[in-house]
Amino acid sequence: xxxxxxxxxxxxxxxxxxxxxxxxxxxxxxxxxxxxxxxxxxxxxxxxxxxxxxxxxxxxxxxxxxxxxxxxxxxxxxxxxxxxxxxxxxxxxxxxxxxxxxxxxxxxxxxxxxxxxxxxxxxxxxxxxxxxxxxxxxxxxxxxxxxxxxxxxxxxxxxxxxxxxxxxxxxxxxxxxxxxxxxxxxxxxxxxxxxxxxxxxxxxxxxxxxxxxxxxxxxxxxxxxxxxxxxxxxxxxxxxxxxxxxxxxxxxxxxxxxxxxxxxxxxxxxxxxxxxxxxxxxxxxxxxxxxxxxxxxxxxxxxxxxxxxxxxxxxxxxxxxxxxxxxxxxxxxxxxxxxxxxxxxxxxxxxxxxxxxxxxxxxxxxxxxxxxxxxxxxxxxxxxxxxxxxxxxxxxxxxxxxxxxxxxxxxxxxxxxxxxxxxxxxxxxx
Amino acid sequence: xxxxxxxxxxxxxxxxxxxxxxxxxxxxxxxxxxxxxxxxxxxxxxxxxxxxxxxxxxxxxxxxxxxxxxxxxxxxxxxxxxxxxxxxxxxxxxxxxxxxxxxxxxxxxxxxxxxxxxxxxxxxxxxxxxxxxxxxxxxxxxxxxxxxxxxxxxxxxxxxxxxxxxxxxxxxxxxxxxxxxxxxxxxxxxxxxxxxxxxxxxxxxxxxxxxxxxxxxxxxxxxxxxxxxxxxxxxxxxxxxxxxxxxxxxxxxxxxxxxxxxxxxxxxxxxxxxxxxxxxxxxxxxxxxxxxxxxxxxxxxxxxxxxxxxxxxxxxxxxxxxxxxxxxxxxxxxxxxxxxxxxxxxxxxxxxxxxxxxxxxxxxxxxxxxxxxxxxxxxxxxxxxxxxxxxxxxxxxxxxxxxxxxxxxxxxxxxxxxxxxxxxxxxxxx
Numbered sequence: 078x079x080x081x082x083x084x085x086x087x088x089x090x091x092x093x094x095x096x097x098x099x100x101x102x103x104x105x106x107x108x109x110x111x112x113x114x115x116x117x118x119x120x121x122x123x124x125x126x127x128x129x130x131x132x133x134x135x136x137x138x139x140x141x142x143x144x145x146x147x148x149x150x151x152x153x154x155x156x157x158x159x160x161x162x163x164x165x166x167x168x169x170x171x172x173x174x175x176x177x178x179x180x181x182x183x184x185x186x187x188x189x190x191x192x193x194x195x196x197x198x199x200x201x202x203x204x205x206x207x208x209x210x211x212x213x214x215x216x217x218x219x220x221x222x223x224x225x226x227x228x229x230x231x232x233x234x235x236x237x238x239x240x241x242x243x244x245x246x247x248x249x250x251x252x253x254x255x256x257x258x259x260x261x262x263x264x265x266x267x268x269x270x271x272x273x274x275x276x277x278x279x280x281x282x283x284x285x286x287x288x289x290x291x292x293x294x295x296x297x298x299x300x301x302x303x304x305x306x307x308x309x310x311x312x313x314x315x316x317x318x319x320x321x322x323x324x325x326x327x328x329x330x331x332x333x334x335x336x337x338x339x340x341x342x343x344x345x346x347x348x349x350x351x352x353x354x355x356x357x358x359x360x361x362x363x364x365x366x367x368x369x370x371x372x373x374x375x376x377x378x379x380x381x382x383x384x385x386x387x388x389x390x391x392x393x394x395x396x397x398x399x400x401x402x403x404x405x406x407x408x409x410x411x412x413x414x415x416x417x418x419x420x421x422x423x424x425x426x427x428x429x430x431x432x433x434x435x436x437x438x439x440x441x442x443x444x445x446x447x448x449x450x451x452x453x454x455x456x457x458x459x460x461x462x463x464x465x466x467x468x469x470x471x472x473x474x475x476x477x478x479x480x481x482x483x484x485x486x487x488x489x490x491x492x493x494x495x496x497x498x499x500x501x502x503x504x505x506x507x
Numbered sequence: 508x509x510x511x512x513x514x515x516x517x518x519x520x521x522x523x524x525x526x527x528x529x530x531x532x533x534x535x536x537x538x539x540x541x542x543x544x545x546x547x548x549x550x551x552x553x554x555x556x557x558x559x560x561x562x563x564x565x566x567x568x569x570x571x572x573x574x575x576x577x578x579x580x581x582x583x584x585x586x587x588x589x590x591x592x593x594x595x596x597x598x599x600x601x602x603x604x605x606x607x608x609x610x611x612x613x614x615x616x617x618x619x620x621x622x623x624x625x626x627x628x629x630x631x632x633x634x635x636x637x638x639x640x641x642x643x644x645x646x647x648x649x650x651x652x653x654x655x656x657x658x659x660x661x662x663x664x665x666x667x668x669x670x671x672x673x674x675x676x677x678x679x680x681x682x683x684x685x686x687x688x689x690x691x692x693x694x695x696x697x698x699x700x701x702x703x704x705x706x707x708x709x710x711x712x713x714x715x716x717x718x719x720x721x722x723x724x725x726x727x728x729x730x731x732x733x734x735x736x737x738x739x740x741x742x743x744x745x746x747x748x749x750x751x752x753x754x755x756x757x758x759x760x761x762x763x764x765x766x767x768x769x770x771x772x773x774x775x776x777x778x779x780x781x782x783x784x785x786x787x788x789x790x791x792x793x794x795x796x797x798x799x800x801x802x803x804x805x806x807x808x809x810x811x812x813x814x815x816x817x818x819x820x821x822x823x824x825x826x827x828x829x830x831x832x833x834x835x836x837x838x839x840x841x842x843x844x845x846x847x848x849x850x851x852x853x854x855x856x857x858x859x860x861x862x863x864x865x866x867x868x869x870x871x872x873x874x875x876x877x878x879x880x881x882x883x884x885x886x887x888x889x890x891x892x893x894x895x896x897x898x899x900x901x902x903x904x905x906x907x908x909x910x911x912x913x914x915x916x917x918x919x920x921x922x923x924x925x926x927x928x929x930x931x932x933x934x935x936x937x
Contacts, residue, residue: 188883188904190620220671220850223653227884230851238672238850241650246683247668253676420650420668421660448878453618454657474618 082133085140089212092205099206100132102178103362106479110368111306116344118337120330121307127314127326131361135317136208142168143212148266151209151216153198153225155316155383156239156414158407160278160393161259163320166266170209171316172216174198175362177477179206186231191224192446193476194360199228214265217258221418222451235261241420248412255408272400279393279407281320288327289315289389295334296378297436302337303330304344305354305377306367312384313361349374350439350496355429355459357446358383363477366444366485373489375496379436381429382444387414390428417451425455426462433468439496440469442489447476469495512563515570519642522635529636530562532608533792536909540798541736546774548767550760551737557744557756561791565747566638572598573642578696581639581646583628583655585746585813586669586844588837590708590823591689593750596696600639601746602646604628605792607907609636616661621654622876623906624790629658644695647688651848652881665691671850678842685838702830709823709837711750718757719745719819725764726808727866732767733760734774735784735807736797742814743791779804780869780926785859785889787876788813793907796874796915803919805926809866811859812874817844820858847881855885856892863898869926870899872919877906899925 087093107128111121127135139149149168152159162169174197182200189196201207218229219237229236238254240247263269292311295302303311311330315323337343352375354367359382370377380386391413394406415425433441441463443456456472463470471492475481517523537558541551557565569579579598582589592599604627612630619626631637648659649667659666668684670677693699722741725732733741741760745753767773782805784797789812800807810816821843824836845855863871871893875882886902893900901922905911 186887188880188886190878190904191880191884223848223880224884226671226850227847227881231884231887236672236850238670238674238677240668240680241656241671242666242668244668246680250670250676250680417657418653420656420666448620448880450618450621450653450878450880451657454621454654454661456618457616457661458657474620 082137085137086132086208089136089140089208090205090210091208095204096132096206099176099178099201103176104129106362110364111310114304114306114344115346116304116342117307118303118330118333118344120326120333121310123326123329124307124310124314127318127323128310128361131314131317132208135319136212138319139168139170139209139212148214149212150262150265151213153217154219154221155388156219156221156411156416157217157237158255158258158411160275160282160407161255161270161404162262163278163281164270164275165259165262166268167262170213171360172198172207172209173358173360174201175313175360175477176201177363177479179204180477187228190448192357192448194358194446195224195228197360197362197477215261217261221416222449224448239416239418241418243412243419248409251412252405252408255404255411259404270400272398272403275400275403275407276395279395279403281324283392283395284324285315285320285327286389286392288324288331292327292331292334293379293386293389295338298338300338300341300343300348301376301378302334302342302344305352305371305380306364307344308377309359309364309367309380309384312380312388313359315388317361345376347374349376350493350500351376351378351437352496353377353379353381353429353433353436353438353441354385354444355381355441356444356452356456357449359444360384365477365479365482366442366473366475369473369482369485369489370442373486374493375489378438379432381432383416386428386432387416417455422455422458426458429459430462430466433463433466438468439500440471440492442492443470443472445472445474447474469499512567515567516562516638519566519570519638520635520640521638525634526562526636529606529608529631533606534559536792540794541740544734544736544774545776546734546772547737548733548760548763548774550756550763551740553756553759554737554740554744557748557753558740558791561744561747562638565749566642568749569598569600569639569642578644579642580692580695581643583647584649584651585818586649586651586841586846587647587667588685588688588841590705590712590837591685591700591834592692593708593711594700594705595689595692596698597692600643601790602628602637602639603788603790604631605743605790605907606631607793607909609634610907617658620878622787622878624788624876625654625658627790627792627907645691647691651846652879654878669846669848671848673842673849678839681842682835682838685834685841689834700830702828702833705830705833705837706825709825709833711754713822713825714754715745715750715757716819716822718754718761722757722761722764723809723816723819725768728768730768730771730773730778731806731808732764732772732774735782735801735810736794737774738807739789739794739797739810739814742810742818743789745818746814747791775806777804779806780923780930781806781808781867782926783807783809783811783859783863783866783868783871784815784874785811785871786874786882786886787879789874790814795907795909795912796872796903796905799903799912799915799919800872803916804923805919808868809862811862813846816858816862817846847885852885852888856888859889860892860896863893863896868898869930870901870922872922873900873902875902875904877904899929
């Protein structure tokens with residue numbers, strides 16, 4: 078980090094000593110998990126850069142943006158409709174923490190028995206190591222789980238109500254919540270949304286999502302051109318980067334991956350079993366279970382999570398010709414997200430089984446953040462659905478700390494052997 | 508339990524050996540916590556009976572009711588509007604488990620890191636010790652917390668959507684959910700609700716709630732005529748007993764308590780500090796923290812929980828003259844419940860502070876079931892509100908097991924001393 082950034086961070090109230098510890102922790106992990114891989118696409122350098130920039134250049138960009146009168150909001154969930162904020166001239170800054178380092182600092186306010194994502198997010202704020210703390214005009218939470226919902230209350234955040242069922246009346250409630258969000262961001266920026274401004278942002282977000290779809294579709298190949306760890310990093314920084322900068326980087330990566338497919342270049346030295354990762358998100362900084370799985374000899378070829386397919390699967394319908402129509406289209410796109418917050422959540426099971434088939438997976442690893450009751454209880458529904466299709470499954474419940482890495486491997490390696498034995502048996506039978 | 512009941516239970520698929528263990532466990536605890544008290548009102552005998560009857564006579568009553576064509580539903584939350592079910596000829600049977608004994612049996616389906624209430628409820632079902640398992644035509648869950656919501660999905664229950672905010676659109680959603688519940692119970696019984704049938708049940712439920720209000724109001728007295736343990740038992744069996752039988756028993760108890768007030772008869776041998784219990788419910792069978800608090804020399808004079816004021820505070824407006832109007836009045840009464848599922852939940856803090864004043868409490872014990880994120884995170888909001896009023900607070904997070912009783916006392920006894928020192932100091936200052 079350059080000297081300039083140190084001054085910048087200090088001016089934002091960041092505790093530099095603690096911040097140095099945080100960055101050292103995160104950088105060391107990133108080297109160990111991502112950089113140490115031997116067959117990475119060259120374009121991944123752009124995403125490594127974006128990872129480091131999240132506490133450097135990106136901060137400087139946002140400071141500059143705000144100096145020129147721009148407004149910004151902190152967000153914590155992929156239910157917050159970015160295109161509406163952007164169309165009103167408000168920059169959404171996703172603030173979900175993925176680093177283990179600040180977790181203990183959350184104890185000031187929160188119980189220890191809640192998920193590491195919430196604890197990491199607020200641990201950053203309470204340890205004064207989050208450069209974005211002062212770079213937002215409002216914070217927008219949502220009601221997707223008990224711990225987050227109550228955290229927003231405690232901290233006096235705005236809260237968007239994500240309904241808990243998917244009936245017509247829930248869709249109407251959600252459309253109204255999206256309208257309330259629109260008013261909130263318009264008041265913040267003093268700019269009214271127009272059909273044109275919203276359509277522009279819808280197209281940009283759709284472009285971003287399509288690129289993620291295309292990149293991930295290449296993982297269906299027999300020789301996946303990108304590792305699970307790197308595909309995760311791409312999704313993670315999709316949230317953190319400037320949209321246009323991300324689109325450029327993703328297009329470059331996509332080009333390189335297509336070449337790799339043509340040249341049969343794999344991201345892996347050895348072809349381990351193909352695994353789908355399903356469950357909770359892994360925000361930027363957390364790639365622990367992905368690392369544990371891939372360093373145990375399996376290849377993650379698909380991600381069913383908020384930092385995976387849940388983020389890019391659905392596009393906004395661009396055809397409505399009125400602002401109200403387009404607002405409904407935006408609302409409806411987000412309402413299709415198959416979060417475990419919905420009761421029931423059959424769509425998720427359907428999506429997951431479709432992905433298992435499309436990506437030719439040998440098994441599924443359910444990746445559940447500790448104390449996430451939603452995904453942890455729903456894991457049983459997933460397990461039952463996979464059993465019916467005879468797809469082996471392993472559920473991993475853990476936090477961000479690397480302390481239990483070897484314990485995870487003790488479970489992951491036999492799982493790999495089960496998958497290998499099963500694939501070998503079916504190969505012999507053919 | 509008589510021989511008759513053994514045959515009855517066996518016919519309901521109950522595993523008699525395990526059921527004997529469960530009953531022995533629950534009875535021993537009840538003797539230790541409730542019966543061992545030295546200054547109990549005589550009428551508490553009626554509620555002890557109701558406690559034992561929940562696995563005996565009450566089961567026989569419901570079997571008889573169903574033999575005569577009656578329908579019944581299992582319920583798990585005070586948001587399910589009993590009066591609507593009853594007016595349609597459907598008996599609601601509250602099934603929340605309060606016993607520690609079956610907790611481990613829930614592991615078949617559920618993670619261990621969820622609240623003991625869910626684990627106890629399904630532990631009973633999975634160990635075949637719940638006599639009500641076969642005595643219901645449907646099960647009706649709700650969306651008040653992540654673990655319960657996902658448990659209903661997993662088990663294929665009906666789910667009423669309790670909204671997460673209290674805006675007008677949420678009230679409308681809830682009114683629609685109440686209408687859907689009405690249709691469900693009407694279909695079950697084949698009976699249509701009428702204004703008269705609903706009004707009758709509204710009045711009966713209001714009568715029950717008013718009796719609970721009157722009984723609890725007497726606890727504001729300098730010498731509370733009923734202990735916290737016994738007041739809890741009254742609330743607990745209010746859910747389990749036949750409504751009319753409960754009304755008769757509660758009226759008898761109320762009469763005796765009024766005489767005690769006149770005669771200055773306390774439920775306590777020694778006048779310890781006055782405590783308000785706030786937080787999660789204690790379903791029938793669980794009185795652990797109440798016991799820990801009172802056996803540590805404090806007097807519980809008020810309960811802010813679903814097995815306390817949340818259950819009886821609000822009455823249904825009986826004045827509407829149309830069925831639709833009365834249905835709205837029922838819905839609106841339930842919508843006033845100040846569950847931690849709502850964001851924000853300012854009403855709860857107001858109610859809690861009002862109670863602290865009305866009941867002249869010296870301190871508050873927050874009683875939080877393990878892994879209940881809603882009340883556990885909201886506990887910080889409660890703490891902050893109490894600090895402003897200079898009301899001492901202790902938060903206890905625990906499950907149903909008595910294993911940590913001494914650990915709880917190690918924290919409760921110094922808390923009692925703090926309250927005594929504070930009361931002594933203010934008495935000297937006067």
